């Protein structure tokens with residue numbers, strides 16, 4: 075880089091840095107500031123924290139959150155781990171489709187699972203009614219702790235499955251064979267070789283599950299009833315109908331960020347301790363299962379897959395049922411739910427979902443390519459600062475980001491509250507870390523000499539970036555963009571805070587309909603969302619010709 | 626005690642594709658036995674049948690007379706060194722080596738002693754607490770070897786264990802493997818497609834092609850007396866000539882189309898009584914020529930030469946347009962200039978003569994050779 079002329083890379087770095095300072099650093103600082111400052115006399119105060127830790131009503135939500143999160147994460151691991159192992163080690167018919175179904179069940183937002191399970195196992199659920207027809211049994215429906223854990227573990231095991239399955243794929247079969255030749259039996263091989271080797275991926279997957287579950291508020295809101303978790307408390311303190319307290323909510327945000335930050339570093343440390351670079355010349359080959367092994371493995375795999383898909387099936391099925399006032403099923407089929415949603419006069423939430431999602435994707439892709447390029451190929455103090463800043467949103471729960479953005483741009487110089495832009499910005503920021511990570515991996519596979527060759531042939535640095543790097547990166551980045559798109563259109567936790575009537579999205583609409591007990595409309599909206607996800611996923615498979623997904 | 630391995634008529638099929646079609650071999654106790662052959666000829670397949678990772682579709686494999694076809698891998702007590710070493714990345718060097726001992730429920734202190742002993746044998750005692758990622762390729766190789774032999778396997782199997790190392794380390798490690806094998810005295814089956822490596826380490830070599838054994842013999846025998854054209858071509862460099870047999874003083878001689886060389890070791894019984902004028906194939910290694918200014922021999926023109934110190938390597942063209950390679954010891958004589966006309970004689974004691982199709986040798990077996 076010449077000193078005479080400020081390089082174009084420097085300009086990019088500064089512009090992007092400003093963007094993140096404005097929309098990540100400043101809002102977070104504001105939240106931190108609010109959490110320790112009295113709004114009236116502007117004095118430093120720890121009142122909000124003492125209020126929280128002083129009253130059981132408040133701190134018990136944290137305990138609740140930890141209980142459901144730990145239980146769900148453990149259960150998710152207990153389901154996801156064997157699922158990955160069985161599908162990698164046995165030839166199971168239709169395993170390709172099982173794999174796709176698992177991914178689909180993961181991609182739908184957890185609160186839809188919650189509402190679907192209420193349809194099945196709630197007070198008036200289909201299954202509940204069946205159970206209660208048995209003599210002498212009264213089942214009141216699955217709510218509270220059990221309901222939350224059920225929804226979260228089923229919704230999260232796919233993440234563990236994907237991580238572990240990826241790790242198993244990178245495990246060379248010779249490791250297993252070496253152990254076998256040294257006298258190690260089948261069960262011991264799982265315990266002594268496979269488990270330790272997938273442990274780093276298991277931990278990484280578990281951390282993601284933990285953070286997702288810990289910060290999700292839709293599910294406990296719907297199925298938790300009296301069982302209040304921490305994100306529910308944050309939401310009600312900030313958005314509730316009665317007695318909201320922004321400063322108290324801010325202190326809650328600080329607590330949750332502190333917890334996720336701690337977990338993040340804990341996982342980093344553990345991962346460092348146990349990280350092995352593995353690449354398989356010859357991955358494990360699935361073998362035919364025999365006898366009991368066969369029965370047990372088929373039952374487990376198909377059973378889990380079915381239960382995981384049950385919410386989706388329920389939602390799609392109920393979307394075609396006729397209802398009275400949206401809540402009571404008449405028992406006949408109709409398309410009325412679609413008339414009330416898809417073909418309604420005001421179907422802007424559907425349009426918004428696509429528009430915001432696409433806009434955010436464009437931002438994410440452009441910024442993602444630039445940022446990862448800058449941090450990998452033009453390392454400097456500034457770009458490494460940029461790298462750190464862009465990773466922030468990884469550990470900031472969506473609702474916290476929503477609250478921070480709303481507090482920052484509600485008044486003052488820049489007012490964005492209520493605009494589509496603020497939702498697009500929050501979606502962009504939330505997805506950024508994932509896109510940057512995958513783009514960085516893609517750049518890592520392109521030798522710097524390719525670019526050097528372009529420059530040596532007379533191209534300027536920027537031209538070589540545009541004409542050589544970008545086209546080489548694009549296929550990988552676009553594949554990632556499809557996955558981002560799917561996660562963005564199912565985003566709820568920040569949108570629910572940032573939306574207004576005119577900027578409502580599908581997830582927000584589903585949530586609102588469920589709260590209003592208008593299950594018919596909710597089912598139709600959910601089906602539209604699910605179908606969009608499935609079609610996008612199929613597009614992803616078509617483009618990448620790959621069954622493996624990283625989210 | 627070392628064991629013998631008897632492989633009888635084994636068959637290996639992958640679906641409809643028969644990769645090994647009835648192969649037999651017998652490996653002697655304590656022997657360093659090498660399977661050598663081009664890529665895809667079935668070496669790995671055969672090795673994995675011996676250890677049990679591959680099923681056997683026909684025939685038997687016996688160790689010391691006991692058929693092991695149905696014994697599971699983890700009960701066979703065979704050590705294997707993998708091409709990619711297969712070091713357990715989550716275990717330290719010592720734990721990697723102790724892994725097999727642990728499976729055998731050997732007491733902890735005994736384990737420790739055995740591990741230390743074997744690490745000293747492979748000369749990496751000082752690395753015992755390292756993690757695998759902190760080891761060089763050669764060191765990982767030594768760990769893999771130690772891990773395989775510490776369990777006192779009956780048989781040690783190695784599948785191209787040196788192919789991931791650089792050339793210099795390869796030579797160093799093959800010497801190490803050879804000397805360790807001699808020290809421990811385990812019957813060893815070694816797979817490679819590198820002929821130089823095979824010649825350097827083996828007691829005996831089986832040359833394979835397309836799932837069929839072409840020849841079994843000592844390195845020296847295989848090099849000097851290849852059983853057929855394939856072996857002659859695969860091992861070392863050979864110039865092939867179409868020639869015919871004639872009679873000189875009642876004895877067989879090779880007629881290269883005018884230039885006749887009398888032979889003393891041709892076994893004409895293979896061709897029957899009508900051997901005179903029978904077409905044959907002659908393989909002459911570059912060092913099996915004698916170069917002269919004139920006299921008897923094939924007319925040749927020097928195309929170019931490479932001086933290699935101990936020897937000089939010539940590329941020559943014969944009168945009929947065929948190109949040959951010739952190696953002469955570098956002596957006091959000047960290097961022949963390009964374009965020089967010379968006469969090439971072959972050394973009758975050393976050249977090999979095959980049937981016209983190259984399928985078997987016509988040289989009388991004088992040594993320890995066993996036909997395939």
Ligand SMILES: Nc1ncnc2c1ncn2[C@@H]1O[C@H](COP(=O)(O)OP(=O)(O)OP(=O)(O)O)[C@@H](O)[C@H]1O
Pocket residue numbers: 639642644662663664665666667668669670671818
């Ligand atoms: N699992 C398998 N399924 C089908 N065919 C196989 C399988 N493994 C090997 N083969 C085939 O069997 C033949 C022999 O393979 P093998 O791996 O034994 O060769 P090799 O001699 O070890 O070669 P290399 O020197 O390249 O390692 C090859 O044609 C190969 O394509």
Ligand SMILES: [Mg+2]
Pocket residue numbers: 668669670784
């Ligand atoms: Mg092989």
